[in-house]
Amino acid sequence: MSDDIRAGFCAIVGLPNVGKSTLLNRILDRHLAAVSAKPQTTRDRILGVHSVALPAPGDGDAVMAQIAYVDTPGVQDGRGPLRRYMRDAALAAADDADVVLLLVDSTDRRGRVPERLAEADAAALGDASRRHPIVIGVNKVDRAAKLELLPVIEAWSSFAPGVEVVPISALTGDGVAALEQAIARRLPLGPALFPADMVTDRSPQFIAQEIIREQLYHQLGKELPYACAVQIESWSEKSAHELAIAAVIAVERESQKAIVVGRGGARIRELGIAARKAISEALGQGRGMTVHLSLFVKVVSEWSRGVAGLRSVGYTAKGES
Numbered sequence: 558m559s560d561d562i563r564a565g566f567c568a569i570v571g572l573p574n575v576g577k578s579t580l581l582n583r584i585l586d587r588h589l590a591a592v593s594a595k596p597q598t599t600r601d602r603i604l605g606v607h608s609v610a611l612p613a614p615g616d617g618d619a620v621m622a623q624i625a626y627v628d629t630p631g632v633q634d635g636r637g638p639l640r641r642y643m644r645d646a647a648l649a650a651a652d653d654a655d656v657v658l659l660l661v662d663s664t665d666r667r668g669r670v671p672e673r674l675a676e677a678d679a680a681a682l683g684d685a686s687r688r689h690p691i692v693i694g695v696n697k698v699d700r701a702a703k704l705e706l707l708p709v710i711e712a713w714s715s716f717a718p719g720v721e722v723v724p725i726s727a728l729t730g731d732g733v734a735a736l737e738q739a740i741a742r743r744l745p746l747g748p749a750l751f752p753a754d755m756v757t758d759r760s761p762q763f764i765a766q767e768i769i770r771e772q773l774y775h776q777l778g779k780e781l782p783y784a785c786a787v788q789i790e791s792w793s794e795k796s797a798h799e800l801a802i803a804a805v806i807a808v809e810r811e812s813q814k815a816i817v818v819g820r821g822g823a824r825i826r827e828l829g830i831a832a833r834k835a836i837s838e839a840l841g842q843g844r845g846m847t848v849h850l851s852l853f854v855k856v857v858s859e860w861s862r863g864v865a866g867l868r869s870v871g872y873t874a875k876g877e878s
């Protein structure tokens with residue numbers, strides 16, 4: 558590993574639904590983090606490593622930069638153990654980072670300029686950015702009117718000293734290369750932190766579990782996804798191209814189980830088909846992979862109401878095992 562590159566952690570923080578996970582997937586060019594139109598999709602920190610070449614000023618050689626992105630749950634007020642767990646994960650990631658990437662949604666009137674943030678949100682995001690260099694990504698510019706964008710960019714330019722604001726679209730990729738350059742320039746010089754071929758610290762099991770959870774967000778009504786947790790029960794690689802997975806969807810009440818299963822099992826079947834396709838694409842990486850997926854629904858009474866319940870469905874706080 559060379560000693561003269563820029564390398565470090567970049568925490569992606571922001572309000573729920575601004576496009577943090579979409580951006581990580583776009584940068585890595587793969588389906589790693591769950592994405593949905595509903596807020597509070599991401600529950601855990603997810604690491605994704607990406608290297609870029611940083612042109613040197615003048616005629617010097619380009620410097621490599623290894624950026625270790627940490628996708629986080631949207632920062633929000635901590636009501637209830639699950640929300641607190643998610644908020645802690647986001648703030649801890651920002652605390653540990655070398656650069657904070659604050660992502661804002663240019664189409665969302667609530668959060669698109671600093672003055673519009675709720676006090677608690679502003680305090681949490683301000684805290685996250687105070688101790689580290691900060692880059693602000695103004696996202697979803699594909700949907701924002703150009704004239705509306707300028708005041709948004711201007712407003713964020715004075716959020717913190719030395720801040721750089723980069724308009725982007727995580728969906729189309731517009732501006733993302735410039736954003737990565739702005740982040741890379743702020744990383745410390747030093748040895749690479751991860752092997753050159755490493756993309757994530759997350760296992761294929763975690764990626765599969767997130768894809769199933771993502772389908773729950775896509776296919777269930779407004780409230781129900783928040784009552785669901787997914788755990789992989791068994792994982793068997795029959796060959797390099799064939800994988801059998803059994804997963805449990807934990808819900809909190811019998812009535813929820815009935816909805817997830819659907820009439821005659823129709824809903825769970827639909828979920829299974831969509832998840833199986835996405836898992837085989839994500840894990841096969843274009844090489845073709847046959848996935849057999851069995852889904853079961855189980856009631857774990859009130860799992861989101863306490864720390865023991867969270868632990869029972871796999872949410873373990875930092876430092877626990």
Ligand SMILES: Nc1nc2c(ncn2[C@@H]2O[C@H](COP(=O)(O)OP(=O)(O)OP(=O)(O)O)[C@@H](O)[C@H]2O)c(=O)[nH]1
Nearest residue numbers: 573574575576577578579593597598599631727728
């Ligand atoms: N038009 C448009 N939509 C986007 C863009 N980036 C993300 N979205 C959409 O915004 C929604 C939220 O995206 P996510 O990536 O799940 O947002 P997030 O910030 O990770 O959300 P949480 O994990 O809930 O905090 C999804 O419907 C995305 O498709 C963008 O650049 N343009």
Ligand SMILES: [Mg+2]
Nearest residue numbers: 577578598599
């Ligand atoms: Mg997310």
